[in-house]
Amino acid sequence: QQQVKQSPQSLIVQKGGISIINCAYxxxxxxxxxxxxxxxxxxxxxxxxxxxxxxxxxxxxxxISFNKSAKQFSLHIMDSQPGDSATYFCAASWVNTDxxxxxxxxxxxxxx
Amino acid sequence: EPEVTQTPSHQVTQMGQEVxxxxxxxxxxxxxxxxxxxxxxxxxxxxxxxxxxxxxxxEIFDDQFSVERPDGSNFTLKIRSxxxxxxxxxxxxxxxxxxxELHNEQFFGPxxxxxxx
Numbered sequence: 001q002q003q004v005k006q007s008p009q010s011l012i013v014q015k016g017g018i019s020i021i022n023c024a025y026x027x028x029x030x031x032x033x034x035x036x037x038x039x040x041x042x043x044x045x046x047x048x049x050x051x052x053x054x055x056x057x058x059x060x061x062x063x064i065s066f067n068k069s070a071k072q073f074s075l076h077i078m079d080s081q082p083g084d085s086a087t088y089f090c091a092a093s094w095v096n097t098d099x100x101x102x103x104x105x106x107x108x109x110x111x112x
Numbered sequence: 113e114p115e116v117t118q119t120p121s122h123q124v125t126q127m128g129q130e131v132x133x134x135x136x137x138x139x140x141x142x143x144x145x146x147x148x149x150x151x152x153x154x155x156x157x158x159x160x161x162x163x164x165x166x167x168x169x170x171e172i173f174d175d176q177f178s179v180e181r182p183d184g185s186n187f188t189l190k191i192r193s194x195x196x197x198x199x200x201x202x203x204x205x206x207x208x209x210x211x212x213e214l215h216n217e218q219f220f221g222p223x224x225x226x227x228x229x
Contacts, residue, residue, distance in 0.1 A: 042222050043116070044220045049215070098168075100155075102154045
């Protein structure tokens with residue numbers, strides 16, 4: 001019940017295209033849903049995060065869409081660039097804890 | 113920009129040996145964490161540490177594991193008797209603290225790759 005399921009495992013997108021990564025969860029106690037970006041040789045870095053009281057959050061080319069009833073959330077990367085090529089992890093956490101439950105990761109490759 | 117640092121970047125050890133992984137969290141941060149990532153799998157929480165004691169640990173964090181903040185800057189993870197299945201990337205993270213419900217950002221280090229032979 002503490003799992004976060006992420007898909008796809010890998011994604012290849014043309015430069016300028018839209019990259020979409022999906023995550024689903026079961027635990028309705030989750031109240032914080034961050035996305036982390038990881039480049040080779042680096043640790044995960046927070047990209048954008050959302051709480052369940054909003055359905056969408058946008059920061060630049062990155063948007064989280066959140067569907068509370070379906071218990072799903074997704075990351076959309078608009079106008080994908082080669083520099084976006086990285087592994088993306090969704091995660092979740094809940095009140096009174098600060099541990100993050102991570103998804104399995106999506107390796108995104110953006111080709112020029 | 114302040115960052116979390118970890119040493120060594122790669123550690124190779126024999127099964128049964130003790131290893132200590134070192135981390136220097138961001139200087140004004142109060143909460144510290146260890147996560148691990150077995151190759152090709154997801155990042156998994158191991159332990160959180162605040163005010164010189166463990167605040168939460170996962171079922172992975174058994175008696176073979178311990179954490180310590182030996183001085184004002186370092187945060188260490190010790191594995192007493194390593195097993196083959198301990199081979200993984202170990203990430204240290206820290207955050208500035210505050211109310212848990214605010215979910216302050218966790219800053220991750222670059223990781224230590226542990227290989228147990």
